[in-house]
Amino acid sequence: MSESTIVKLPDQSTARIPKMNYLSKENGILSWLLTGDHKRIAILYLISLSFFFFIGGALAGLIRLELLTPQADLMATDTYNKVFTMHGVIMIFFFLVPSVPATLGNFLIPMMIGAKDLALPKINLLSWYLYMAGGLLALYTMATGGVDTGWTFTTPLSTHYVNTNVLTTGLAAFIAGFSSIFTGLNFIVTIHKMRAPGMTWFKLPLFVWAHYAASVLMVLATPVVAIAIVLVALERTIGIGVFDPTKGGDPILFQHLFWFYSHPAVYIMILPGMGVISEVISTFSRKRVFGYTAVAFSSVAIAIFGFFVWAHHMFIMGISNYAVLVFSLLTMLVAVPSAIKIFNWTFTLYKGSITFETPMIYAFGFMGLFTIGGLTGVFLGVSGTDIHLTETYFIVAHFHFVMVGGMLMAFLSGIHFWWPKMTGRMYPEKISQLAAVVTFIGFNFTFFPQFILGTLGMPRRYASYPPEFQILNVFSTAGATILGVGYLLPVLYLVWSLRYGKIAGNNPWQATGLEWQTQSPPLTENFVKMPIMDHDVYDYEWLEAQQEKEKEVASA
Amino acid sequence: MSHISPTIWQFLVKWMTNFALFPPEASKIAPQMDALYFFMVLVSLIGLTIVVLLIVAFSILYNKERHPVAVQIEGSTLLEATWTIIPLGLFLMMFVWGALIYFRVFTPPANAMNIYVVGKQWMWKVEHPGGQHEINALHVPTGRAIQLTIISQDVFHSFSIPAFRVKREAIPGRYTTVWFEATTPGTYHLFCTQYCGTEHSHMIGDVVVLTPEDYKKWLASSTSGASIAQNGERLFASLSCAACHNTRPDARGPSLANVYGAKLPLASGGTVTADDAYLREAILNPSQHVTQGYAPIMPTYQGQVSEEGIISLVEYIKNLNSDYRIQQTLNTTDLLPESEQTAAPAAKAPATKGLVKP
Numbered sequence: 001m002s003e004s005t006i007v008k009l010p011d012q013s014t015a016r017i018p019k020m021n022y023l024s025k026e027n028g029i030l031s032w033l034l035t036g037d038h039k040r041i042a043i044l045y046l047i048s049l050s051f052f053f054f055i056g057g058a059l060a061g062l063i064r065l066e067l068l069t070p071q072a073d074l075m076a077t078d079t080y081n082k083v084f085t086m087h088g089v090i091m092i093f094f095f096l097v098p099s100v101p102a103t104l105g106n107f108l109i110p111m112m113i114g115a116k117d118l119a120l121p122k123i124n125l126l127s128w129y130l131y132m133a134g135g136l137l138a139l140y141t142m143a144t145g146g147v148d149t150g151w152t153f154t155t156p157l158s159t160h161y162v163n164t165n166v167l168t169t170g171l172a173a174f175i176a177g178f179s180s181i182f183t184g185l186n187f188i189v190t191i192h193k194m195r196a197p198g199m200t201w202f203k204l205p206l207f208v209w210a211h212y213a214a215s216v217l218m219v220l221a222t223p224v225v226a227i228a229i230v231l232v233a234l235e236r237t238i239g240i241g242v243f244d245p246t247k248g249g250d251p252i253l254f255q256h257l258f259w260f261y262s263h264p265a266v267y268i269m270i271l272p273g274m275g276v277i278s279e280v281i282s283t284f285s286r287k288r289v290f291g292y293t294a295v296a297f298s299s300v301a302i303a304i305f306g307f308f309v310w311a312h313h314m315f316i317m318g319i320s321n322y323a324v325l326v327f328s329l330l331t332m333l334v335a336v337p338s339a340i341k342i343f344n345w346t347f348t349l350y351k352g353s354i355t356f357e358t359p360m361i362y363a364f365g366f367m368g369l370f371t372i373g374g375l376t377g378v379f380l381g382v383s384g385t386d387i388h389l390t391e392t393y394f395i396v397a398h399f400h401f402v403m404v405g406g407m408l409m410a411f412l413s414g415i416h417f418w419w420p421k422m423t424g425r426m427y428p429e430k431i432s433q434l435a436a437v438v439t440f441i442g443f444n445f446t447f448f449p450q451f452i453l454g455t456l457g458m459p460r461r462y463a464s465y466p467p468e469f470q471i472l473n474v475f476s477t478a479g480a481t482i483l484g485v486g487y488l489l490p491v492l493y494l495v496w497s498l499r500y501g502k503i504a505g506n507n508p509w510q511a512t513g514l515e516w517q518t519q520s521p522p523l524t525e526n527f528v529k530m531p532i533m534d535h536d537v538y539d540y541e542w543l544e545a546q547q548e549k550e551k552e553v554a555s556a
Numbered sequence: 557m558s559h560i561s562p563t564i565w566q567f568l569v570k571w572m573t574n575f576a577l578f579p580p581e582a583s584k585i586a587p588q589m590d591a592l593y594f595f596m597v598l599v600s601l602i603g604l605t606i607v608v609l610l611i612v613a614f615s616i617l618y619n620k621e622r623h624p625v626a627v628q629i630e631g632s633t634l635l636e637a638t639w640t641i642i643p644l645g646l647f648l649m650m651f652v653w654g655a656l657i658y659f660r661v662f663t664p665p666a667n668a669m670n671i672y673v674v675g676k677q678w679m680w681k682v683e684h685p686g687g688q689h690e691i692n693a694l695h696v697p698t699g700r701a702i703q704l705t706i707i708s709q710d711v712f713h714s715f716s717i718p719a720f721r722v723k724r725e726a727i728p729g730r731y732t733t734v735w736f737e738a739t740t741p742g743t744y745h746l747f748c749t750q751y752c753g754t755e756h757s758h759m760i761g762d763v764v765v766l767t768p769e770d771y772k773k774w775l776a777s778s779t780s781g782a783s784i785a786q787n788g789e790r791l792f793a794s795l796s797c798a799a800c801h802n803t804r805p806d807a808r809g810p811s812l813a814n815v816y817g818a819k820l821p822l823a824s825g826g827t828v829t830a831d832d833a834y835l836r837e838a839i840l841n842p843s844q845h846v847t848q849g850y851a852p853i854m855p856t857y858q859g860q861v862s863e864e865g866i867i868s869l870v871e872y873i874k875n876l877n878s879d880y881r882i883q884q885t886l887n888t889t890d891l892l893p894e895s896e897q898t899a900a901p902a903a904k905a906p907a908t909k910g911l912v913k914p
Contacts, residue, residue: 004620004621072757077755077756077758081751081756148753148754150751152751154712154750157711157751157752157753161677161710245728245729245730246729246859248841251712251727251729285618285626286625287626287627287628288628288629290629290631290632291631291635292630294636315658316723316724317725317727318724318725318727318730324658328651328654328658329648332644332647332650333644333647335643336647339640340639340640342607343607343635344631346607346610346614347629349610349611349614349618350614350618350629351629352623352626352627353619353620353623353626354614354619354620354623355620356615356619367607368604368608368611371604371607372600375600375604376600378596378600379593379596382650382653382654383651383654383657383658384592384654384655384658385589385657386658387589387658387721388589388722388723391714391716391749392716392749452577455577455578455593456576456577456578456579457719457745459748459757461751461756462756463756463757464757464758468576471568471571471575474567540628541628
């Protein structure tokens with residue numbers, strides 16, 4: 001019993017990928033483009049998301065290259081402004097918001113709750129088409145001149161002062177917003193109505209809880225940004241003046257509307273990632289998640305409090321001092337559930353039986369980086385320190401720690417964890433562990449110096465900067481190079497594994513979720529017969545008993 | 557070190573020798589804000605260390621080789637309460653401490669010297685009470701509370717002085733204020749930190765902190781001949797404002813003497829305090845702000861007066877207020893050189909003189 005891995009693979013000489021599965025059921029491009037199968041749609045999303053991620057990543061590379069020297073010498077300031085705007089738009093609307101929910105959530109939620117599919121398969125496919133329409137429109141915008149408002153579309157800059165493609169970019173975000181609303185709606189209906197017999201709310205995996213909370217945010221918050229975008233478009237085209245002070249409008253109103261979505265949006269991005277971490281930590285320490293209810297309710301608490309903190313983006317914008325007081329206080333409250341989660345995950349390790357496969361390494365990376373990202377968020381939520389730190393590289397570092405250090409680590413953790421389920425094959429372990437470590441090191445090199453830059457006062461969105469900031473920018477760019485390698489490696493070996501990876505079998509991780517109790521890759525209907533949830537969630541004793549039974553049956 | 561390229565080596569030596577982790581502290585609020593900042597860094601480091609140490613310790617103690625069978629634990633209400641209440645307590649402490657600093661930064665003392673700042677794509681225009689203009693620069697004396705009244709002429713900008721730890725958004729159509737008291741003479745960065753279009757990263761400048769004596773010299777050497785209020789008086793005359801705003805019994809507009817800071821009854825009901833923002837609005841959107849007892853006949857001056865012009869008018873109207881004039885005189889006499897002292901307070905003559913042409 002002293003192996004250092006939990007991986008149990010079938011005998012490779014005899015094992016075969018099951019002939020009948022969701023991938024082999026139908027062939028041809030149309031069978032993919034017209035599919036209603038949540039698993040196929042998840043794969044469509046995975047491919048298109050990765051595509052957009054690498055475009056956004058290339059833009060990030062250009063940004064870091066420009067900032068290698070203090071002068072704006074690689075590109076004109078206008079070009080730089082377009083590059084960081086498109087980096088933000090693509091990474092937020094076309095990668096981070098849909099990343100985990102649209103791929104892993106789509107693939108796994110029905111399987112985890114024991115359902116055949118999502119409640120509304122056609123709506124699910126529609127949301128992928130909307131996503132693609134928005135994404136391609138964004139790319140078209142970029143190809144035909146780009147946009148330089150920043151991803152925040154701040155008025156009156158976006159309405160009166162730039163001549164770039166604000167309308168098409170806005171439309172792209174608007175369309176992608178509907179994709180997100182439909183996905184959220186689909187998840188809510190599915191989680192309410194399609195749970196297998198015995199699958200009560202408190203037997204749901206925490207991944208599902210996290211997605212439920214994120215879905216509520218998607219459905220309630222996204223329409224507000226859609227309205228804000230429409231108002232910007234009307235202001236730009238016919239000059240209705242809602243945000244125009246010369247017509248009695250209020251330019252700050254736009255920011256209220258925008259952040260009313262965009263703050264909850266960061267929880268839309270991070271909550272599903274937290275769901276992944278709960279599953280991974282539990283599986284690789286062979287224990288139920290410490291304080292299951294606390295973790296589940298902290299997701300709900302984040303979703304609720306997340307709606308009432310948006311004005312902390314506007315502390316220096318001339319909103320009333322008392323509004324600042326209220327929003328700062330509420331921001332302190334929203335920080336607590338995140339702390340609760342971190343401690344619960346840590347204590348899940350206590351008295352566990354821990355192994356360190358790639359998903360777990362990414363999860364550890366998540367916990368460290370998200371802790372830093374979360375704590376530095378408090379610096380910005382505290383009104384006094386926000387004055388100095390806001391609008392500087394401190395804020396850039398903070399949200400990259402949360403979004404890239406947190407969310408992307410969680411995404412990669414989840415992709416590796418469920419890769420055997422999605423494809424039926426294992427990824428190569430050693431090189432992927434290496435990739436996880438490279439990513440972690442590269443990430444810290446890239447973004448930690450930016451905290452110091454921000455504290456020194458370097459403003460964000462600067463194409464050129466005073467020369468004394470150069471050394472830290474050089475570190476940051478060097479780190480970005482390492483980070484780039486860390487992200488390219490998985491693409492290579494994951495594609496390689498599609499053909500050459502070891503056959504995974506049903507449950508290579510010995511995990512307890514219902515998705516692991518069926519073949520890999522699963523059937524189009526997910527399960528041969530309707531599963532019954534007759535045991536507790538994360539019930540490793542049940543799993544062992546089950547496996548004993550199967551052995552007996554096999555030997556008999 | 558022969559294998560390192562000499563260029564890189566020189567670069568590293570150069571930067572490692574003047575490497576800073578924090579900007580200079582050059583204002584009274586800076587050490588206070590830094591104290592909170594260091595406290596938060598300390599708490600964060602402790603928190604991070606606890607999490608990392610626990611993860612490492614558990615990973616060593618309970619890895620599969622050493623601890624093959626996991627012990628299932630439901631959870632612990634006591635622990636949950638601990639890691640809810642302790643972070644909450646710490647966060648609330650930071651919240652209170654931060655709020656105290658925030659209120660200090662955005663509540664200027666009554667005797668602060670007012671300097672106007674107008675942001676536009678892509679420059680900062682600064683106007684001192686004595687009429688001194690600067691672009692992308694701000695000269696201030698040490699040991700004096702300085703209030704900046706900031707407005708933008710086009711898009712959002714943000715006026716940031718990292719060495720002072722203060723920053724304030726420049727908003728189109730709205731005055732915002734911030735104050736500071738500089739402590740250390742020197743030249744510091746001035747940044748626009750709100751993305752404002754093409755040349756955003758060139759909207760930078762210098763904040764020059766001078767000793768009171770040097771500031772006096774600077775004021776004398778930079779004088780433009782007329783104070784803001786005097787410019788305002790000229791504008792007031794050229795726009796024929798006094799045709800209505802006078803003290804004749806049949807005047808079509810209210811007299812503006814002593815109007816600044818007063819509570820005015822509005823025709824639409826309610827009262828309003830005539831502050832900078834109100835005066836600005838009353839010039840640009842007069843029909844929205846009619847004083848009780850007067851007809852809504854004043855035309856809008858939107859598009860006819862620049863933001864600087866409005867600032868001059870507002871400053872002039874302020875100077876019609878005897879209390880305010882005395883205040884400003886008290887504020888500036890000890891700083892202004894002799895020649896300026898006679899010129900600075902615009903309406904040196906009785907307050908109504910500039911208004912009423914009897």
